[in-house]
Amino acid sequence: MTETPTPADLVADLTLTEKVRLVHGAVDPEGRATGYVPGVERLNIPPLRLVDGPLGVRVPGESATAFPAPVALAATFDSALAREHGAALGRETRGAGQDALLAPGVNLIRVPHNGRNFEYLSEDPVLSATMGARVVAGIQSADVIATPKHYVANSQETHRASVSAEIGERALRECYLPSFRDAVEAGAGSVMTAYNGVDGVRMSDHRELVTGVLKGKWGFDGFIVSDWYGTEAAAAAANAGLDVEMPGTSPEALHDGTEDEGDESDGGGFDDLPESIARGMPDPRTCEGFAETLANAVRDGDVPESRLNDMVVRVLRAMDGVGLLRDADERADGAVDTPAHREHAREVAARGTVLLKNDGGALPLDDDADVAVIGPNVDEAVLGGGGSSETTPVVSTAPVEGFESRAAGDVTVAHGLPRVEGVSMFDLLAGDEETDEDARGPDVDGAVDAAGDADAAVVFVRDAATEAMDRESLRLPGRQDELVERTAAAAARTVVVVNTSAPVELPWRDTVDAVLVNWYPGQAHGDAVASVCYGDADPGGRLPVTFAPEAAYPTAGDERRYPGVDGAVRHDEGVFVGYRWFDADDDRAAGAGDAEPTYPFGHGHSYATFEYRDASVEAAPAADAERRATVTVANVSDRDGREVVQAYVRPPAVDGVDRPVRELAGFASVAVPAGEVRTVEIALDERAFARYGESGWRVDPGEYAVEIGRSSRDARVERVVDRRDEA
Ligand code: BGC
Helix, strand or coil: CCCCCCHHHHHHHCCHHHHHHCCECCCCCCCCCCEEECCEHHHCECCEEEECCCCCCCCCCCCCCCCCCHHHHHHCCCHHHHHHHHHHHHHHHHHCCCCEECCCECCCCCCCCCCCHHHCCCCCHHHHHHHHHHHHHHHHHCCCEECCECECCCCCCCCCCCCEEECCHHHHHHHHCHHHHHHHHCCCCEEEECCCEECCEEHHHCHHHHHHHHHHHCCCCCEEECCCCCCCCHHHHHHHCCCEECCCCCHHHHHHCCCCCCCCCCCCCHHHCCHHHHCCCCCHHHCCCHHHHHHHHHHCCCCCHHHHHHHHHHHHHHHHHCCCCCCHHHCCCCCCCCHHHHHHHHHHHHHCCEEEEEHHHCCCCCCCCCEEEECCCCCCCCCCCECCCCCCCCCCCCHHHHHHHHCCCCEEEECCCCCCCCCCHHHHHCCCCCCCCCCCCCCHHHHHHHHHHCCEEEEEEECCCECCECCCCCCCCCCHHHHHHHHHHHCCCEEEEEECCCCCCCCCHHHCCEEEECCCCHHHHHHHHHHHHCCCCCCCCCCCCCECCHHHCCCCCCCCCCCCECCEEECCCCCCCCHHHHHCCCCCCCCCCCCCCCECCCCCECCCCEEEEEEEEEECCCCCCCEEEEEEEEECCCCCEEEEEEEEEECCCECCECCCCCEEEEEEEEEECCCCEEEEEEEECHHHCCEEECCEEECCCCEEEEEEEEECCEEEEEEEEECCCCC
16 A cells, blocks of 8 residues: 655645646636636646535535524534534535535624624624634534635625725734634634735735734644635735635636636626625736746745745645545545435524513414414525525525414414515626516505414514625615514514524514514524424524614724725724623723613523522633633523523723723533523633733733623623732
8 A cells, every 4th residue: 555645745746837736726627616726636636626605515506505694603602513513514515525615704793784794603702713613623524624714804895805904903812813713723724814904914915914823823734715816916925825816717717617818808897897896896807816927936036935835735734634635435425405414404593593582471482373474585595695605405494384384373474565685796796786676565554464363473574685795774674674563563462583694773672572583594494483483492592793773883983993994994992892892881992881782792582591500610620721610500490491601701900901891701502401400611711811912912910700691791690710819
């Protein structure tokens, strides 16, 4: 048996041309991969196929499991489920014959309007980093390269290709980098750079953050890939540390499958981008590809050959890590659309559903209740938002189907309004700005009648979000608010199911009985939401993002903060992102103070009732965490339920340092049967106490309060950790 050559052995045998071929994209002869690196047959190096991500596998014209949006996964606060989720995504990727998944999206949710928030996890770095890292570990466990994206500070779609995020060092370290750091630690084989810049430097050229932090400080040994048409000057990017340039072809070559001869074209339709989307697309004409320039740059000494060798070794190492350089039968295999993946998609959709309010026990519904299922889109599953994450399922269940198959009482259906069209980056690029007029006109009166005749009205509302465009407002599109208000006035009981990418305003919330945030639930929409509404599943979700009035967010009311002025977005709020902003008072974060959340971070009810007992914070015996918080959760109701226990650390006041009032330190999702108790442990490492100061991470001496409870605003027990003696 011959030894498999190592990446270093292989590089030594490659010609300059072959090396360059391994560090940029080309046209996939099968037309299936999102990004394709041809191999080198002579040395038995197979091609590398990269595919989108992150809601499922997107191969044009093919189907796969359409999983719930990542924001729904994050709402489960269940890191074991995130690991399973990653493994399912990985198996689907292998099943589709692809090697790398362009996922997870781990950008912090800074701007509530961001059109891609549904692809991301949370406004909180600990939740985002923990869940993202488990997804990465799951993907890699299936012998698939995970590609956490977009490194870093890609917080908006407006001007995403040109804007520079002006973030201070501390906010970058404390808020925006941790998800990438933990993804690398979890074994990601690749990282994708963002289109935007940070502090005036384009991310694909950002030597300090790419070579210095990612590769240097964190020891990342995989490859760094550009976002599609995200580079500018090839030599500068290579020297800064970028390893692979994508897609490496002109848009028309990608589209019609011809080999690219260098981009002599007039831009492949990018000349006249529709205005709706022009502010969100990179311009391929300004992108200098590695294919055309890198070999000469090496010959001319502009890029050291040692750098090119390192680029190639990194690609080969990541390939080797998932078995691509070994015999094919040694690799884990996979499949798309398996029964297990369908079930997992359903489970995440149900478990990620957040019960914001439930007056008078409006939910769960009685089996034999007569229900009016109302809403403009109740005949279709909300699969996701628009753009590179669009996934086409083999099967899906719409809300109406979910209710019809679960209900024992009568189910009537009323749309009330014309269909709310989703928006898709692809349609907008093709110039299809106007969506088909719905032949069905508005009939709010009909919906009101249906609501009045039923025991309960379940009203489905939704937003529309896509890559390449931010949402204009946090109001629900069209007349959906009116539909809710009028049906609620007529119904004996009103339950509103909110299918959105991220926060929306809920102006009618006090007039309805129950509100469920069900995000973009994917193919199992109907089954999942019916299982929650009838109490077969407990709503285990908690908010991974604060719901607040539009004007209350830190990015509101100041164009310099969002969407930016003169090509720059200023992060004046610093580390006060998300609930940190809403918790702060004016002294700590200029502009904060009177901004109150509608529903705070971490909020969500269970159908069960829990009590918290016997909390302690002690030194942990294991070496992986310095301390652990322990608490006993008692389910004092007669229903089985699921509790998400959250631990927040409140740091001591330190002169001259503005710290958030509290920061999430850890969490655990635990099923507790009726009448039983469970003891929950949450590891608290040094990061839970530290802040990033001028000389790096440090723990200030003082007393830290550890709040353990149900949300960022609902601490049930508190313990003090005395660190006054520490230097
Ligand atoms: C997106 C990436 C995606 C890539 C390939 C880009 O426009 O920003 O998230 O993976 O396209 O489709």
